[in-house]
Amino acid sequence: MRFFARHPADSDLITGLKADGLPRRQSEDRLYQKYRYLITDGVRKHRLDEDECASAYSDTxxxxxxNVRGNRFEGHSELSTYIYQIFTNKCIDLIRKKSSQRSQVHNALSLDDSLLQLPDSARSIVQQLIAQSDLERLRGLIAKLGDKCREMILAWGEGYSDEEIARQMNYNTASVAKTSRLRCLERLRELYR
Known part of the structure; x- marks a missing residue:
């Protein structure tokens, strides 16, 4: 199928995204930077915090x-319209998820309340066991992500910036590394659930 872009810049981006190697990475970076303003719009319009909007934007x-690489974007609309609609849907999904989680919070007794009922010595032991169990679980889940995601998340957890991660892992730019890192973190969140 041949792509007929309504906007000439769309056509260049589509061609670059379908390429491999450096042209693809450059096009991915241009695409990410071109519509980055949606994060601020999402904060304002959907009343989500900036991290949530950045995650929704990266997923978008x-x-x-x-979709472009899989020929599922057919060019019936401008690329900006297509991106805006996907981003809006992802923000709405986040809003729905947050509101359903809030309703479940009221039905549970918190672990902190339960710990307060224990004597001090038992409480500290239980807290240490929980922390150790959480750490072991986190390590196991990170291992399931694959080598690239594991390396990226561990580097980020040690305080490396996206620019440093991009250089270490041969990404074209820090924004591409950030997009990949956020995607890995989202996969980790899904495994946690």
């Missing part, structure tokens, strides 16, 4: 890249 860009 990755979805668009997958």
């Amino acid at each position: 860009i990755l979805t668009v890249i997958e």
Whole structure:
């Protein structure tokens, strides 16, 4: 199928995203930077915090890249319209998820309340066991992500910036590394559930 872009820049981006190697990475970076303003719009319009909007935006860009490469974006609308709609849907999904989680919070007795009922010595032992169990679980889940995601998350956890991660892992730019890192973190969150 041949792509007929309504906007000439869309056509260049589509061609670049379908390429491999450096042209693809450059196009991914251009795409990410071009519509980055959606994060601020999402904060304002959907009343989500900036991290949530950045995560939704990163997921949006990755979805668009997958759809372009898989020929699922047919060019019936401008690329900006397509991206805006996907981003809006992802923000709405976050809002729904947050509101359903809030309703479940009221039905549970918190672990902190339960710990307060224990004597001090038992409480500290239980807290240590919980921390150790959480750490072991986290390590196991990170191992399931694969080598690239594991390396990226561990580097980020040790305080490396996205620029440093991009250099270490041969990403074209820090924003591409950030998009990949956020995608890995989202996969980790899904495994936690």
